[in-house]
Amino acid sequence: MYLDYFPYESLRPYQDRMLDAVYDVVSKGDHGVLMIDAPTGTGKTSCICAVLAAAPGKIVVAVRTVSQIDIYIDEINKVWSKTRHRPEIAYMVGKQKICPLEEEFRGESVYAGCSRLREWTKNYVSSRISKSNASIYDPATDSIPEEEPGYRTFCPYYLRSREGFELNGTVHFRRSSRALDVVEGLKKKITPPSDLPDSCQGVCPYEIMSLYAKNSDIVIMNYSHLFSPDFQDIIFQWLEMESEKVTLIIDEAHNLGDGVRAMNSRLLTMRMIDLAETELEKFEGTLGQARLEETREKASWRREGIRVIRLLLPRLKRFLMSKQERMQEGEALMDADLFRSFLYDGLDDIDEALSNFSDIAVAVADLNLAEGDRENLQDDIQPNLALVLLYLMDVETAERNPSYQRKVAVTGSGSRKFARLEVSNIDPAANIRRITDNVNATIMLSGTFSPLEAYELYCLGEENRSQKLSIPNPFPKENRLLLAAKKATTQLEIREDADNREEISGHIRSIIECIPGNVAIFFTSYPMMNNYRNVCLSSCHKVGKKLCIEPRSSDDVPPLLQEFFRLAGRGGGVLTGVCGGKLAEGIDYKGKALNGVAVVGLPLAAYDEIQKEINSYYARKYGKEKGMLIAYTLPAINRGLQAAGRVIRAESERGVLLFCDRRFAEEGLGGVNGFLPDWVRGELIQVDAKEGQDIILKKIAEWKTEKPLQNETGHEGPQMPRRAKTRKSGKRDLRELARSLGLGVATPKSPAAKSAQNPATKPAAKSSRGHTKGHY
Numbered sequence: 189m190y191l192d193y194f195p196y197e198s199l200r201p202y203q204d205r206m207l208d209a210v211y212d213v214v215s216k217g218d219h220g221v222l223m224i225d226a227p228t229g230t231g232k233t234s235c236i237c238a239v240l241a242a243a244p245g246k247i248v249v250a251v252r253t254v255s256q257i258d259i260y261i262d263e264i265n266k267v268w269s270k271t272r273h274r275p276e277i278a279y280m281v282g283k284q285k286i287c288p289l290e291e292e293f294r295g296e297s298v299y300a301g302c303s304r305l306r307e308w309t310k311n312y313v314s315s316r317i318s319k320s321n322a323s324i325y326d327p328a329t330d331s332i333p334e335e336e337p338g339y340r341t342f343c344p345y346y347l348r349s350r351e352g353f354e355l356n357g358t359v360h361f362r363r364s365s366r367a368l369d370v371v372e373g374l375k376k377k378i379t380p381p382s383d384l385p386d387s388c389q390g391v392c393p394y395e396i397m398s399l400y401a402k403n404s405d406i407v408i409m410n411y412s413h414l415f416s417p418d419f420q421d422i423i424f425q426w427l428e429m430e431s432e433k434v435t436l437i438i439d440e441a442h443n444l445g446d447g448v449r450a451m452n453s454r455l456l457t458m459r460m461i462d463l464a465e466t467e468l469e470k471f472e473g474t475l476g477q478a479r480l481e482e483t484r485e486k487a488s489w490r491r492e493g494i495r496v497i498r499l500l501l502p503r504l505k506r507f508l509m510s511k512q513e514r515m516q517e518g519e520a521l522m523d524a525d526l527f528r529s530f531l532y533d534g535l536d537d538i539d540e541a542l543s544n545f546s547d548i549a550v551a552v553a554d555l556n557l558a559e560g561d562r563e564n565l566q567d568d569i570q571p572n573l574a575l576v577l578l579y580l581m582d583v584e585t586a587e588r589n590p591s592y593q594r595k596v597a598v599t600g601s602g603s604r605k606f607a608r609l610e611v612s613n614i615d616p617a618a619n620i621r622r623i624t625d626n627v628n629a630t631i632m633l634s635g636t637f638s639p640l641e642a643y644e645l646y647c648l649g650e651e652n653r654s655q656k657l658s659i660p661n662p663f664p665k666e667n668r669l670l671l672a673a674k675k676a677t678t679q680l681e682i683r684e685d686a687d688n689r690e691e692i693s694g695h696i697r698s699i700i701e702c703i704p705g706n707v708a709i710f711f712t713s714y715p716m717m718n719n720y721r722n723v724c725l726s727s728c729h730k731v732g733k734k735l736c737i738e739p740r741s742s743d744d745v746p747p748l749l750q751e752f753f754r755l756a757g758r759g760g761g762v763l764t765g766v767c768g769g770k771l772a773e774g775i776d777y778k779g780k781a782l783n784g785v786a787v788v789g790l791p792l793a794a795y796d797e798i799q800k801e802i803n804s805y806y807a808r809k810y811g812k813e814k815g816m817l818i819a820y821t822l823p824a825i826n827r828g829l830q831a832a833g834r835v836i837r838a839e840s841e842r843g844v845l846l847f848c849d850r851r852f853a854e855e856g857l858g859g860v861n862g863f864l865p866d867w868v869r870g871e872l873i874q875v876d877a878k879e880g881q882d883i884i885l886k887k888i889a890e891w892k893t894e895k896p897l898q899n900e901t902g903h904e905g906p907q908m909p910r911r912a913k914t915r916k917s918g919k920r921d922l923r924e925l926a927r928s929l930g931l932g933v934a935t936p937k938s939p940a941a942k943s944a945q946n947p948a949t950k951p952a953a954k955s956s957r958g959h960t961k962g963h964y
Contacts, residue, residue, distance in 0.1 A: 189241060190207055190210075190211050190237050190238040190240070190241035190242070191237075192241065192271065192272075192273070193237040193238075193240045193241050193267055193271055193273055193275075194207075194234065194237045194271070195237070195263075195266035195267050195269070195270035195271055196234075196266075196270070199231075200229070200230060200231045200662055201230075201660075201662040202226075202230060202659045202660060202662060203230060203231045203234065205657070205659065206224060206226060206230065206231075206232070206235060206657065206659055207234065207235065207237070207238040208238075209222055209224070209655065209657050210222060210224075210235045210238040210239060210242075210631055211238040211239075211241060211242045213629050213631065213655060214238065214239050214242035214243050214435050214628070214629045214631070215242040216629070217244065217432075217628045217629055218629075219624065219625050219626065219627065219628070219629065219630075220629045220630070220654075220655065221624055221629070221630045221631075221632065221648065221653060221654035221655070222629070222630070222631050222632065222654060222655045222656075222657065223441070223632045223637060223640050223643065223644060223654045223655070223656045223657070224631070224632065224633050224634070224637070224656075224657045224658075224659065225634060225635075225636075225637035225638050225640055225656075225657070225658045225659065225865065226633065226634075226635060226637075226657075226658075226659035227635050227659065227660075227661045227662070227663075227833075227865070227867070228635050228663075228833060228836070228837055229661070229662045229663050229837075229838070229839060230659045230662055232439075232633045232635070233259055233260060233263045234263065235437065235631060235633060236249070236260065236263060236264070236406070236437060237263075237267065239435055239437060239631065240267075240273070240275055240405075240406075242435075243435040243628065243629075244433050244435075244628060245429075245430065245433025245434060245435070245628070246404075246405065246406070246407065246427075246429055246433065246434050246435075247405060247406045247407075247434075247435050247436075247437065248406075248407055248408075248409065248414070248429075248434055248435070248436050248437070248627075249406065249407070249408040249409070249436075249437045249439060250408075250409060250410070250411050250413075250414050250415075250436060250437065250438045250439065250444075251408060251409070251410060251411070251439045251440070252410070252411055252439070252440050252443050252447060253774065254281055254285060254381065255774070256408075256439055256440065257279050257281070257380070257381055257408050258380055258381075259439075260277070260406075260408055260439075261277065261279075261378060261380050261408075264277045264378060264406065265378050268378060275405040275406055276375055276400075276403070276404040276405045276406070277378060277404060277405070277406040277407075277408070278374075278397065278400040278401040278404035278406070278407045278408070279381060279397065279401070279407065279408040279409065280397060280398065280401055280407065280408070280409040280410070280413060281381050281397070281410075282410075283298050283299060283302055283394050284297075284298045284299075285381065286381065286384055286385055286393040286394060286397070287302065287393070287394065288345055288385055288392075288393070289301070289302075289305075289337075289340070289343065289345070292337050292338045292340070294338065302343070302346075302394075305340060305342060305343040305346065306343060306346055307556075308340075308341055308342050308343075309342040309343050309346050309347050309350075310352075310359075310361065311342075312341065312342040312347070313325050313347070313350070313352035313359065313361070314352065314359045316330065316352075317352055317353075317354050317359055323353060323354045323355075324351065324352070324353045324354075325351060325352040325353070326351050326364070326365070327347050327348045327350070327351070327364055327366070328348075328364065328365065328366055332344055332347060332348075343392070344390070345388075345390060345391060345392040345393075345395075346392045346395065348364060348366055348367070348389075348390050348391045348392070349363065349364055349366075349367045349391045349392045349395040349396070350362065350363065350364055350367075351363070351364045351365070363399060364391070366389060366390075366391055367391050367395060367396060367399060368399075369389075370387070370388055370389050370391050370396050371396060371399050371400045371403070373387070374387065374396070374400055375400075384396070384397065398426075401427055402427050402428050407427065409423075411438075411443075411444065411447045411448070411451070412447075412451050414436075414623055415444075415447070415448045415451055415452075415616075415619055415620065415623065416451040416452075417451070417452055417619070418570075420619065420622060420623070431626040431627050432626070432627070432628060433628060434627045434628060435627065435628045435629050435630075435631075436623065436624070436627050436629070436630040436631070437630075437631045437633065438630065438631070438632045438633065439633055440633070440634055441632035441633055441634045441637060441643075441647070442634040442636050442637050442643065442826050442830075443634075444616070444620065444632070444647055445616045445620075445643070445646045445647045446616075446823070447616075448616035448619050448620055449612060449613065449614060449615075449616050451619075452612065452613040452616070452619055453610055453611065453612040453613070454575075454578055454579040454582045454610065454611045454612075455579070455608050455609070455610050456504065456508075456575075456576060456579045456608060456609040456610070457508075457606070457608045458505065458508055458509075458606070458607075460572045460575055460576060461501055461504055461505055461508070461572075461576065463572040464497075464501060464571075464572040464573045464575075464576050465501055467552050467557050467558060467571055467572060467573050468494065468497055468498070468501075468548070468552075468573065470552075470557045471494075471548065471551060471552050471555065471557055472494065474555060474557070475490065489544065489547055490547070490548065490551075492544045493544040493545060493547045493548035494548060495544075496535070496541045496544045496545050497545055497548055497573070499534070499535070500531060500541075500545070500580075501576070503530065503531050504531065504576070507527065507530060507531070507609075508607045508608075508609065509607075511596050511598060511607040512598060512605050512606065512607035513605075515596065515598045515607065516598065517598050517599060517600045517605065518597070518598060519595050519596070519597045519598075519796075519798055520595060520596050520597075520797065520798070521593070521594065521595050521596075521797050521798060521801060522594040522595050522596045522609065524583065524586065524587070524594050527583070527594075528583070531580075538584065539584075542577065542580060542581060542584070545573075545577050545580070546577055548573060549571055549573040549574040549577050550574075552571045552573050552574070553570075553571050553574060557571065558570060558571035558572070579609065579611060582611040583611055585611075586611060590805055590808070591613055591614055591615035591618075591805060592611055592612070592613055592614075593611070593612050593613075593614050593798070593801060593802070593805075594609075594610070594611050595609075595610050595612070595798060596608075596609055596610070597610060614802050614805060615649070615805070615806075615809075616646070616647060617645075617646070617647060617648055617649030617650075618649065620647050620648065621648060621649065624648065632647070632654075635833060636826050636829040636830055636833060638658070638825070638829070638863060638864060638865040639863045640656040640658065641656070642814070642817050642818055642822050642863070643822070644656065645810060645814065645818055646818045646822065658865065658866065660866070660867045661865075661867040662839070663836060663838075663839045663841075664839065665871060667836065667839070667840075667841065667842045667843075668836050668842065668843055668844075668845065668871070669843075669844045669845065669873075669883070669884065669887045670845050670847075670868060670871040670872050670873065671844070671845070671846045671847070671872070671873050671874075671875050671880050671883065671884075672846075672847045672849075672850070672852045672853035672861075672872045672873070672874050672875070673691065673692075673695060673846075673847065673848045673849055673850050673852070673853070673874075673875070673876070673877075673880075674850060674853070674874045674875055674876045674879070675687075675688070675691050675850060675876050675877075676688060676691035676692045676695060676848055676849060676850060676876075676877070677789070677790075677849050677850045677851060678692075678712055678716065678788065678789030678790065678849055679851070679858070690877075691876065691877050692720065692788060692848060693720065693723045693877075694876075694877025694878065694880075694881070695786060695788075695846060695848045695877050695880055696709055696720060696723050696724060696727065696786060696788070696848070697723065697727045697877075697881075698846075698877065698880050698881040698884055699784050699785075699786045699844070699846060699884075700724065700727035700728060700731065700733065700762050701727050701730060701731050702881060702884040702885050702888060703783050703784035703844055703884065703888065704760060704783065704888065705756055705760045705780055705783045706752065706753075706755060706756045706760050706761050706762075706763070706777075706780065706781055706782050706783055707760070707762055707763070707782065707783060707784040707785065707786070708762070708763040708764070708765065708771070708777075708782055708784070708785050708786070708831075708834060708835075709724065709762065709763070709764050709765075709785075709786045709788060710764075710765050710766065710767045710769075710771075710772050710785065710786070710787050710788065710831040711764070711765070711766055711767070711788045711789060712766070712767060712788065712789035712790070712791040712792070713766060713791075714740075714766055716788070716789065717737075717738070717764050717765070717766060720788070721735075721737070721764070724762055724764055727762075728762050731760075732759045732760075733755070733759060733760040733761055733762050734751075734755055734759075734760075734761045734762070735761070735762050735764065736748055736751060736752045736755075736761050736762065736763045736764070737764050737765075738763075738764060738765035738766060738769055738770060738771050739770075742770055745770050745771070749771075749775070752781075753781050756779075756780040756781055757780065763782075765831075766791075767787060767789075767791035767827040767828060767830070767831045768791060768827040768830070768831075772827070772830060772831040772834065773827075773830045773831070775834065776837050777834045777835065777837065778837045778838060778841075779838075779841065782834055782835050782843065783835070783842070783843050783844070784835060784843055784844040784845070784846070785831065785832055785834055785835040785843070785844070785845055785846070786846040786848050787828045787831050787832050787846070787847050787848060787849070787852075788848040788849070789848065789849050790824050790825075790828060790849045790851045790852065790860065791824045791827040791828055791831075792820060792821070792824040793820065793823060793824070799819075799820065802819045802820075803815065803816055803819045803820055805819070806818050806819040807819070817863070821860060821863070822863075824860075825860050825863055825864070828847065828852070829864075829865075829868075832845050832847065842891050844884055844887070846880065847872070850874075852864070852872070853872060853874045
């Protein structure tokens with residue numbers, strides 16, 4: 189039963205509904221998918237407890253950022269400390285996060301530096317074996333010499349992770365006894381990524397991490413490990429996982445579709461072409477050394493492959509240079525007919541030319557002649573010749589598959605401009621389904637997953653492929669005020685109308701001047717933010733608040749946030765930023781850090797030729813109404829909800845949320861009200877600027893005379909009513925009562941829970957794992 193893994197004394201409102209559904213889908217398996225839209229405070233992370241009880245094998249948690257790893261680490265820590273279970277949890281993070289030598293690599297990436305030192309380390313081990321009488325090299329018995337940082341001839345951390353042994357004249361490698369001992373030690377405690385290097389006893393943390401992940405009950409990894417074309421085909425084999433016994437949890441799943449689209453983009457840059465030319469020269473050098481041993485047939489295909497590459501690489505350079513010189517900064521669709529006719533001029537058969545190109549790219553990889561810094565899961569550097577080839581092959585795929593989009597992008601740095609070519613798969617469904625259709629079950633979680641039906645089409649490409657569950661907001665509604673503009677809008681047609689600008693300005697003034705402490709104003713773009721800067725400054729001066737403007741550089745974000753949080757207790761600050769930007773997503777403004785948020789405008793993407801092509805693709809696939817919703821409106825709704833969700837992160841917090849665009853309150857053409865979560869729609873009050881000011885002042889006055897409403901809690905967030913008193917009164921608590929009854933849920937369904945989207949769920953059954961997780 190999942191409550192046996194549940195580390196809290198009682199359930200939050202509606203949490204039983206969510207855990208029941210998770211347990212049911214995972215228990216049934218059969219590649220089921222459950223999509224859950226659950227606001228902050230519903231206890232989404234605890235879904236892993238139901239998965240632990242029901243899953244037949246390994247649990248994979250896919251996250252977007254490293255910071256999300258710590259959330260699950262903390263949850264499993266609670267399971268360890270509050271229950272009798274000890275599920276083993278591992279994670280996979282990039283080498284740049286955990287490599288002890290990361291700061292020593294100058295002029296190259298940590299991946300390229302690691303690859304170089306790894307090869308040198310293997311050579312070092314081979315030489316030690318050849319100089320000794322022993323056929324085995326054990327680093328634990330060797331006196332490893334100290335080397336000057338930055339001038340190493342081997343990696344001492346990788347060296348300690350491997351033992352070398354000679355067999356039939358060839359040196360092979362296996363895990364060292366010290367590495368295996370470190371992994372055994374990690375099983376006895378939970379170690380967050382920040383503490384991993386110190387726990388590895390001088391062994392490479394990346395090697396320890398990958399070894400532990402193969403044997404753990406839970407492994408947390410980035411979206412890219414599962415959904416990137418570079419990893420997708422080999423991740424299960426690499427971690428020795430049977431797909432049918434893997435249960436997948438996707439956190440922040442509203443980001444999955446866009447994330448998969450970004451991963452399935454092929455880029456071509458001038459640097460890649462330069463490195464590809466270097467690889468070709470190295471390959472030709474090896475031919476010169478082995479010319480007498482070549483058969484006539486091999487020599488023929490190699491000569492043809494080299495001829496094709498020598499023809500294509502300079503043409504690619506010239507095409508990029510022309511775009512770099514003539515295009516303004518930005519993105520544009522590529523004229524594919526012009527590109528292909530220029531590139532393949534004089535070549536009769538494009539497929540044959542690319543096949544000859546492929547022969548050389550494979551040979552370069554086989555001979556370890558790759559230049560650059562892109563690694564695969566086998567720690568091999570990917571040849572740039574192969575990357576150029578993959579781009580060209582995707583350009584050809586776009587001729588047959590309308591989901592592939594070809595474009596040119598030009599960026600600037602100072603007085604210089606840089607061009608790149610890109611092919612993107614704008615439809616993520618096929619790549620997502622390659623995973624979800626082959627694992628035991630998938631749980632997709634998000635706090636901004638509305639409307640679920642649209643996300644189902646976007647991510648899974650099929651109606652009714654998943655079960656869907658929407659959870660109401662569990663926080664007391666008396667602690668929040670939700671407003672929507674009655675007149676104001678950022679629609680292009682009246683954006684600069686004087687009366688409309690005054691309405692927007694009035695709403696902004698109400699948020700800054702009427703709400704004490706810190707507030708945030710999120711705009712649809714940086715130009716719009718700058719247009720209302722003087723309005724914000726004027727109101728700040730009037731009430732003694734300081735204006736904090738979102739910086740363009742990510743490096744400047746931490747000090748800005750530190751200053752903004754400090755202002756909460758010193759008169760207040762006003763944070764201005766952009767929806768979808770660095771300050772509007774992924775940051776918890778807890779406590780008094782934020783008392784009010786305004787989302788100014790519906791943050792739709794620029795309606796350029798690139799967006800029009802995306803809209804057309806989805807309109808053809810799903811019809812105009814659904815297609816436009818998925819391609820154009822859905823991302824804007826999510827950016828708005830994410831920005832608005834920065835306020836009220838806990839049940840005792842109070843806050844004002846203003847959608848400063850009438851489209852949030854309107855149905856029909858252009859309106860998005862029908863796509864908002866039910867709890868938002870039910871509480872939204874339409875106001876003009878003056879009415880909004882009056883309502884905000886009245887609500888603030890009420891809050892000043894009342895304590896924040898909250899339920900009695902045994903852990904963060906409000907709770908379901910208990911059926912038994914606590915141990916202090918001699919009665920059994922919720923978990924004990926559930927165990928005695930043999931039930932997976934120990935609280936009655938509330939009327940609000942019964943009205944949620946899924947049909948009534950069954951009582952949870954006993955765990956298929958037995959008594960102790962990790963020993964099944």
